Amino acid sequence: MMSPKVGFISLGCPKALVDSERILTQLRTEGYEVVPTYQDADVVVVNTCGFIDAAKAESLEAIGEAIQEHGKVIVTGCMGIEEDNIRAVHPQVLAVTGPQQYEQVVNAVHEVVPPSTDHNPFVDLVPPQGIKLTPRHYAYLKISEGCNHGCTFCIIPSMRGKLVSRPVGDVLDEAERLVRAGVKELLVVSQDTSAYGVDLKYQTGFWQGMPVKTRMLELCQALAALKVWVRLHYVYPYPHVDDVIPLMAEGLLLPYLDIPFQHASPRVLKLMKRPAHAENTLERIRRWREICPELVIRSTFIVGFPGETDEDFELLLDWLEEAELDRVGCFIYSPVDGAPANDLPDPVPEEVAQERLERFMNVQARISARRLARKVGQRIEVLIDEVDEEGAIGRSRGDAPEIDGLVFLNGATHLQPGQWVEAVVTHSDEHDLWAECDD
Numbered sequence: 495m496m497s498p499k500v501g502f503i504s505l506g507c508p509k510a511l512v513d514s515e516r517i518l519t520q521l522r523t524e525g526y527e528v529v530p531t532y533q534d535a536d537v538v539v540v541n542t543c544g545f546i547d548a549a550k551a552e553s554l555e556a557i558g559e560a561i562q563e564h565g566k567v568i569v570t571g572c573m574g575i576e577e578d579n580i581r582a583v584h585p586q587v588l589a590v591t592g593p594q595q596y597e598q599v600v601n602a603v604h605e606v607v608p609p610s611t612d613h614n615p616f617v618d619l620v621p622p623q624g625i626k627l628t629p630r631h632y633a634y635l636k637i638s639e640g641c642n643h644g645c646t647f648c649i650i651p652s653m654r655g656k657l658v659s660r661p662v663g664d665v666l667d668e669a670e671r672l673v674r675a676g677v678k679e680l681l682v683v684s685q686d687t688s689a690y691g692v693d694l695k696y697q698t699g700f701w702q703g704m705p706v707k708t709r710m711l712e713l714c715q716a717l718a719a720l721k722v723w724v725r726l727h728y729v730y731p732y733p734h735v736d737d738v739i740p741l742m743a744e745g746l747l748l749p750y751l752d753i754p755f756q757h758a759s760p761r762v763l764k765l766m767k768r769p770a771h772a773e774n775t776l777e778r779i780r781r782w783r784e785i786c787p788e789l790v791i792r793s794t795f796i797v798g799f800p801g802e803t804d805e806d807f808e809l810l811l812d813w814l815e816e817a818e819l820d821r822v823g824c825f826i827y828s829p830v831d832g833a834p835a836n837d838l839p840d841p842v843p844e845e846v847a848q849e850r851l852e853r854f855m856n857v858q859a860r861i862s863a864r865r866l867a868r869k870v871g872q873r874i875e876v877l878i879d880e881v882d883e884e885g886a887i888g889r890s891r892g893d894a895p896e897i898d899g900l901v902f903l904n905g906a907t908h909l910q911p912g913q914w915v916e917a918v919v920t921h922s923d924e925h926d927l928w929a930e931c932d933d
Contacts, residue, residue: 496610497525497526497527497610498525498526498527498536498537498607498608498609498610499526499527499528499529499534499535499536499607500518500521500526500527500528500529500535500536500537500538500539500603500607501528501529501530501531501532501534501535501537501538501539501560501564502514502517502518502528502538502539502541503538503539503540503541503556503560504541505540505541505542505543505549505552505553505556505571506541506542506543506545506549506571506572507543507545507683508634508636508681508683508727509634509636509683509684509685510541510543510571510572510593511634512634512636512683513541513570513571513593513594513596514541516596517539517541517570517596517599517600520596520600521600521603524600524609525609525610526603526607526609532560532563532564535564536566536606536607537564537566537567537568537588537603537606537607538560538564538566538567538568539567539568539569539570539599539603540553540556540557540560540567540568540569540570540571541570541571542556542557542569542570542571542572542573542574543571543572543573544571544572544573544574544575544576544649544653545572545648545649545650545830546825546828546830547828547829547830548828549573550573550576550579553571553573554573554580554583554584557569557580557583557584557587558583558584561584561586561587565586566588566606567584567586567587567588568587568588568589568590568591568599568602568603568606569587569589569590569591570590570591570592570593570595570598570599571592571593572592572593572650572653572654574590574591574592574593574595575592575593575652575653576831577590588602588605588606589602589605589606592653593653593654594639594654629879629911629912630675630676630677630912631676631677631678631679631877631879631911631912632677632678632679632680632681632723632877632895633672633677633679633680633681634681634683635665635668635669635672635680635681635682635683636660636683636684637659637660637665637682637683637684637687637690637713638657638658638659638660638684638685638686638687638689638690639654639655639657639658639660639684639685640654640655640656640657640658640685641654641656641657641685641686641689642656642657642686642689642692642693643686643767643768644767644834645756645766645767645768646765646766646767646833646834646835646838647766647796647799647827647830647833647835648830648833649830649831649832649833650685652832654685656693657685657686657689657692657693658693659690659691659692659693659694659708661699661708662691662699662701662706662707662708662712662713662716663699663700663701663706665713666701666702666706666713666716666717667701669717669720670720673720673721673722676912677722678722678723678877678912678914679722679723679724679725679877679895680717680720680722680723680724680725681725681727681894681895682713682717682724682725682726682727683727683728684728685728686728686730687710687726687727687728687729687730688710688729688730688731688732688734688735689730689732690708690709690710690713691707691708691709691710691713694708696708696709701716710734710735710738711734711737711738714726714738714741714746714747715741715746717747718741718746718747723748723877723891724746724747724748725747725748725750725752725894726738726747726748726750726751726752727752727894728752728754729751729752729753730753730754731753731755731775731778735751736778736781736782739782739785739786739789740785740786742786742788742789743785743786743788748891748892749786749788749789749790749891749892750789750790750791750792750891750892750894751782751789751790751791751792752792752793752894753791753792753793754793754794755775755793755794755795756768756794756795756796757795757796757799757802757806757810758775758809758810758812758813758814758817759802759805759806759807759809759810761801761806762799762801762802762806762810765799765800765801765835765838766796766799766835767834775813775817776813776816776817779791779817788891788892790820790821790891790892790893791817791819791820791821792819792820792821792822792823792894792897792898793819793821793822793823794822794823794824794825795810795822795823795824795825795854796824796825796826796827797810797824797825797826797827797847797850797851797854798826798827798842798844798846798847798848798850798851799827799835799842800827800835800838800839800840800841800842801838801839801840802827802842802850807850807853810854811853811854811857814854814857814858814861815857815861818861818864818865819858819861820862820865820892821862821892821893821897821898821899822858822861822862823897824851824854824855824858825851826844826847826848826850826851827842827847859924862924862925863922863923863924866899866922866923866924866925866926866927867922869919869922869927870919870920870921870922871918871919872918872919873916873917873918873919874890874891874901874916874917874918874919874927874929875890875891875914875915875916876888876889876890876901876903876914876915876916876917876929876931877889877912877913877914878903878909878910878911878912878913878914878915879895879900879911880911881906881907881909881910881911882907883907884904884905884907885902885903885904885905885906885907886902886903886906886907886909886915887900887901887902887903888900888901888903888915889901890927899925899926899927900925900926900927901917901919901926901927901928901929902926902927902928902929903915903917903928903929903930903931904928904930906930906931909931915931915932916931916932917929917930917931917932918930918931918932
């Protein structure tokens with residue numbers, strides 16, 4: 495009997511990508527084949543994003559394309575909590591499930607395309623690391639679900655619930671399987687990585703017979719023992735974040751923090767109900783860099799938030815100049831159905847918000863160019879992502895995949911994806927580096 499075939503579209507953030515990988519791993523375990531085209535599939539699953547209106551529009555468009563090209567479509571993911579809205583636009587969808595509802599998605603696939611009765615999971619092997627949607631040399635490691643914060647612009651807690659940390663032994667077992675399978679970089683993700691273990695009162699778990707606390711510091715220490723790049727994402731700047739900086743200085747963790755500051759004006763941060771306040775942030779950053787001069791900080795910001803004044807925005811620009819962050823993304827505030835910020839007074843006109851975005855990004859482009867220019871002449875470690883006829887393209891320790899800059903090694907066609915090389919930086923611009931390797 496032919497194996498049933500599933501097409502899969504995964505939208506949204508790395509956390510949603512991990513959800514997709516889990517669903518695919520389960521389907522492969524049951525004998526389903528994952529295929530890359532609509533034509534070859536018996537059913538198509540769309541894992542949606544529902545964070546902001548633009549993401550919802552992209553999700554609805556992807557569902558529509560799948561219906562047009564194939565017909566049999568199952569919808570899951572963050573936008574799945576808005577089943578009525580999805581069915582109002584696409585009444586033909588066969589099933590709709592929300593985020594993290596792995597069993598329901600798999601059951602929906604069973605109903606449309608029953609699993610093969612002669613499948614033997616002991617013969618039709620799924621690789622031990624599961625099915626990965628990233629290149630084989632890096633992988634996202636999700637350590638928790640949900641979030642305990644009530645930021646007024648965000649509906650993630652209502653979509654994904656309160657914080658639920660994974661047992662530390664399970665996380666470390668998965669990390670070890672990934673490394674054994676050839677992964678060279680682990681990207682630690684969650685809604686709030688700094689809060690890992692809070693819900694479990696930092697209880698002690700076990701890994702390889704050794705006690706490990708369910709807490710960010712101990713998790714990082716254990717991951718460091720795997721001798722691969724470990725990169726931390728979505729880290730709120732709680733005081734205990736200071737504890738991981740020495741690990742970065744010692745080369746045990748990548749000297750990289752992805753911290754969503756969102757703003758610098760205390761007044762706007764209060765309107766946003768952000769859990770970490772701006773008062774000592776500049777001092778914290780200065781101290782971190784004293785301990786680990788190599789530290790690269792990436793962040794995201796929102797401009798045009800309801801109530802943001804010219805004074806608030808100027809304060810943000812001044813903060814940006816002083817903080818000298820390495821990598822920065824910025825978004826115009828976008829109302830999200832169900833977000834408390836929608837009810838705040840004094841919305842910022844769209845043209846004002848757009849002008850603020852452009853000014854913000856111009857300031858950051860100068861800062862980024864200045865910081866990257868300092869790397870010219872330095873020897874850096876590069877992880878190769880791809881090789882084409884012009885040379886190799888990789889990333890430095892300060893660059894996360896798909897969101898940060900690249901390192902171009904022109905002419906280095908002999909290198910392989912997943913290889914670490916030493917190279918000397920020869921040139922830089924606002925985002926990327928050019929370098930030459932020794933071999």
